[in-house]
Amino acid sequence: MHVKYVLMFVETEQYRKEWEAKDQAERDAAFEKVGRWFAEHAASITHSTQLHPAAAATTVRLESGYEPIVTDGPFLEGKEVVSGYVEAELDDLDEALRMARSWPACPVVEVRPAL
Template identity: 40%
Template sequence: MSPTWTRRSPWPESGPAPSRSGRPSTTLKTPAADRSNFEAHRSSYVMRRLPMKFVLLFVGTPEDQDRFESMTPDERKAAMAGAGGWFHEYTQSGKIVGGEQLQGPKTVSTVRAENGQRIITDGPFIESKEVIGGFAILDVKDRDEAEEIAKKWPAGPVEIWPTVEN
């Protein structure tokens, strides 16, 4: 029996009849032994995703973290105003789809495999002079757009990591 691959579409005219889910669909049948037609058109039937996702990592030093933690609430509020405005702007525009500020490296624990067992240790996995203070997940059209957004970050360095597209 041949497998059936279905493409869902929000446009009623693209499919002959609604599927069981009630959404219109178009059906592509391929022989079980020859999936070449499906493979040749995989992007239009399975993964139709134009925007790209990137993770921005906000980098600082342990001294930056200590300085931030020693601030008064008013000083913290003033320091966070620029970052808050930046997050608000790009969240409202739909470019930031997730993100969080992270607690300092003193709160991190790492799970390692040693001799077939999982061992939990305090502290980050890699000893470093830099720490990740937070992250933002971007949904943008390309790396150039991710870089333009990162350049407007009002604080320290930002690493731009593309995600793996499934």
């Protein structure tokens, strides 16, 4: 039986600065590595997406007894931002961690089992 895991790719401020400093050839090489990673794990990945930057977020705050408050921007201003994710059907957490360890892009991957 497989378990569904979500691997969330997290950019740091330093990673974003380094990415923006890359020339097009360096970016193309990085995209190629990511493409290979997706190809290597295609049999397990059930869904994936890249997110727009956190500045594009709209947050809805739902507090008991109050009207919902809608604000432009992310839920939390942080030094780390989820930039995308994959859902994968895997045997266990060890397999999810092996997959996460091989991610060639942003420096943090949060792994969570999904319901």
